[in-house]
Amino acid sequence: MKLAISGKGGVGKTTLAALLAQVYADAGRQVLAVDADPSPCLAGALGFPDELRALLHPIAEMDELIEERTGAKPGTVGGFFTLNPRVDDIPERFSVVHEGVRLLEMGSVDTGGSGCICPESAMLKTLFTHLLFRKDDVLILDMYAGVEHLGRATVDFVDAMLVVVEPTRRSLGTAAQIKSLATDIGLTRLWLVGNKVRNAEEEAFLKAETTGLPLLGVLPADLAVQEADRLGIPVYNHIPSLRKAAEGIAKALEEEI
Numbered sequence: 599m600k601l602a603i604s605g606k607g608g609v610g611k612t613t614l615a616a617l618l619a620q621v622y623a624d625a626g627r628q629v630l631a632v633d634a635d636p637s638p639c640l641a642g643a644l645g646f647p648d649e650l651r652a653l654l655h656p657i658a659e660m661d662e663l664i665e666e667r668t669g670a671k672p673g674t675v676g677g678f679f680t681l682n683p684r685v686d687d688i689p690e691r692f693s694v695v696h697e698g699v700r701l702l703e704m705g706s707v708d709t710g711g712s713g714c715i716c717p718e719s720a721m722l723k724t725l726f727t728h729l730l731f732r733k734d735d736v737l738i739l740d741m742y743a744g745v746e747h748l749g750r751a752t753v754d755f756v757d758a759m760l761v762v763v764e765p766t767r768r769s770l771g772t773a774a775q776i777k778s779l780a781t782d783i784g785l786t787r788l789w790l791v792g793n794k795v796r797n798a799e800e801e802a803f804l805k806a807e808t809t810g811l812p813l814l815g816v817l818p819a820d821l822a823v824q825e826a827d828r829l830g831i832p833v834y835n836h837i838p839s840l841r842k843a844a845e846g847i848a849k850a851l852e853e854e855i
């Protein structure tokens with residue numbers, strides 16, 4: 599099963615990605631979680647200890663590896679480099695495992711929205727495609743924002759894109775934009791997941807204003823989420839209500855796909 603998690607900045611994508619990864623791992627599934635944020639924080643959310651985190655480096659920042667594989671130094675514009683570098687060894691070689699979750703930090707490349715092709719973007723694009731073609735039991739992609747890593751060739755391999763929303767019109771507006779971008783590339787298996795929901799009224803708001811996307815479930819607002827971050831404990835271990843809600847979301851998803 600391949601899940602992509604997107605949504606407006608700060609809505610709780612990483613929190614949901616970490617919760618779901620641990621739910622599946624604890625159910626005995628083989629989980630590969632991929633952090634595609636330019637400033638990765640999934641390792642923290644999953645409670646990876648410092649000695650393992652020290653081994654993680656975003657692939658986007660591995661200049662020597664990118665040069666070795668593409669034939670050109672990152673940052674070079676023009677010139678020749680391969681558009682489909684070898685990446686098949688990367689997921690195992692550069693990931694680390696904690697509590698049953700394998701984590702790969704991919705990072706991202708700012709192409710300024712121009713879609714420019716540089717060695718590092720060729721590397722990430724090829725790696726992303728490879729991840730979607732691989733037959734991992736559970737792949738969870740913490741997508742930073744939008745659908746920029748996906749394309750027509752790869753969407754068929756995404757079983758579900760979860761768009762995280764807060765109970766605000768603003769975050770629903772972003773969800774509508776993501777839906778439209780996803781539809782453009784042929785991705786239609788989209789669900790909303792509400793987060794930071796404080797009461798029944800807010801849940802009802804999300805159900806009523808779903809921008810045409812079905813609501814898979816909601817995670818309650820809980821001040822202990824920040825406390826967990828401060829203490830360096832995963833939300834999954836620290837807040838039973840959020841763990842339970844995530845288990846419910848995983849179950850709802852299994853029924854949908």
Ligand SMILES: Nc1ncnc2c1ncn2[C@@H]1O[C@H](COP(=O)(O)OP(=O)(O)OP(=O)(O)O)[C@@H](O)[C@H]1O
Pocket residue numbers: 605606607608609610611612613614635742793794795817818819820821823824827
């Ligand atoms: N259910 C919740 N209740 C209270 N606070 C929450 C909840 N979920 C997330 N938060 C808080 O919201 C902030 C953003 O969460 P998170 O990092 O998961 O979002 P994100 O969408 O991954 O952000 P970014 O776009 O920066 O990657 C964090 O400070 C986190 O503590």
Ligand SMILES: [Mg+2]
Pocket residue numbers: 611612613635639740742
């Ligand atoms: Mg995040």
